[in-house]
Each structure stands twice: as C-alpha cells, then as structure tokens.
Amino acid sequence: MRWLWIDSILDHEPQKRLVAIKSVSLAEDHIHQHFEAGPDGPAQPLMPASLMLEGMAQTAGILVGSVRDFSEKVILAKVTHASFERDVTPGQSIKYDAVIERMDDAGASTTGVISAFDHRSGVWTEIGRTEIIFSHVDKNMSGLDLPDHNFVFGENFRSILSQLLPARQ
C-alpha cells in the first residue's frame, strides 16, 4: 500500500490553489476497521477524519512544494485548525480544495475546504475545514543533520505526481 490519499488533481492555480479528489471505496481495508461490527451494533464503514486531514495535507503540501518547483523540503509543521461536520461513506468522492494564505522563505500557511460528492444526489456538500502550516525544513532546522537530497519530493513521488497533475498549459 502506498501512502497516497488523493487520486487525482482537478485544478491547479500556480502559487495559489490546488484541488484534488479521492474516491472512497469499500475495497479499502481501513474503511472496515472504522468502524467494525461489535456488541453495540453492525459495521459502520466511514472514511476516517484523520485520513481526510492527511489527504488535505498532501494536497496543500503539493501546492506549497510546487511554488518552488519541489526544490524545498516541505514538511507539515502544525495543524492549527481541523473541523469535520459530516461523515463520508464508501461510494462518495472527497474534494480537497487548498489555498495558500501566506508564504515566505520559512514556510507557508494554508486553508482548506473538504467536500463530499454523493453520486446518488449529484450534490457536493462541504464537510470540513482545515488550516495547516508547512515549513521549509532547511530554512528552519539549523543544526539538524538532514540529508541533502529532497526526501519529501523524491524521484518516485515526482513520477507519480506527473500522472496526477492536469496537463500543463
């Protein structure tokens, strides 16, 4: 299993905004553990909020990394806000809409809106919001013995990313 929590990138406004989607499937193991059938009732498979936060962090992290053509080691520094109002169930799609609020040499702050698409009703519904700060690790962790190569955006990642990104204009 690869730690990729987005399936495709729908829209990219360079230096501003990135929109990604993920479809939630009953074939995913984690769905069945959240929540399993037990003494209190039948199984209630849901997309865990923690993994939706990870999906948004990946979306926003790619956006921040793309600003400097993935030359910086962009790491999640702080989740300053995360709220989830509704559940997401198998068969629905999740949209992660990430925006850069502020960016400098040290890092970036982002906001995000998470929505779910119900294929039966054909309606997108907002289900959560996030605020995440990313750090350019080389600019903030003086003295740490970090590798020179970009362990965040390595060759393997960039190869996958090239398939996710919409065709460059």
Place this chain on the structure above:
Amino acid sequence: MSRDEVLEKVRGVLVDALGVDDDEVTPTARLTTDLHAESIDFLDIVFRLEKAFGFKIGQGELFPDNINDPKYVKDGKVTVEGLALLRQRMPHVDFSSFAADPRLERVSEVFTVGSLVDFVGRKLQSPPES
C-alpha cells in the same frame, strides 16, 4: 494604536496560536518557558501577527533566522559579533540575560509577550516598505 490595544491584539494572537488562556499572556511571560511555544509556533505567530496588524514581517526580523556563520556561533555559543548582530537586528528584545549564558539553544528564551508588543509598536510607527 495604544500599547494596551496592541497588547490585547497580541494576546489574541498568542491565545489562538498556542492554546493558552488570556490571563497567562502577561507582558513578562516568556514565549517558550512560560507559554510553551515550540520552534514551529514562531512561524505561526509571525503569520498571525501579519494578519492581525496588516503588515509584512521579513524572515529574521521578529525572531532570529538560521545562524550558521561560524563568525556568529562557535562551539554552540553565540559570539560577541553574533550578539551584536542580534541586538542590531532585534532592538525589540532585551538580550542582557542571554548575554551572560549565550548558548544558542537558549536564544528563543529571550522572547517575551512584551518584546512582541514592542516589535509591533515599532512596526506600526515605521513607514511601510515600498
């Protein structure tokens, strides 16, 4: 804007950024040892101050950025030249207690709520950069 008004807005920033209570944010409270700020919180505080007061803060302007030059840090301690540079760049900070034990790891301890209020006051009085 009066100093008390600045303090109130800075207090709001720190309550949001650090999850502390209003009454913990006193002018003499130290960001690290009293309010438990970690290094990454400094980036959050910079972003929030910019939003709250509507000005830009350059890297290394409020908090020191990477000090890698051996001229400024030697054997884990800030040199006399390094201390002079910090004082020049950050007039809003009182470095007197740090100077007595200038281990680099202690440098974040010099920042108090009052030093943030001084910094904001100076920024509000200085003309905006073109």
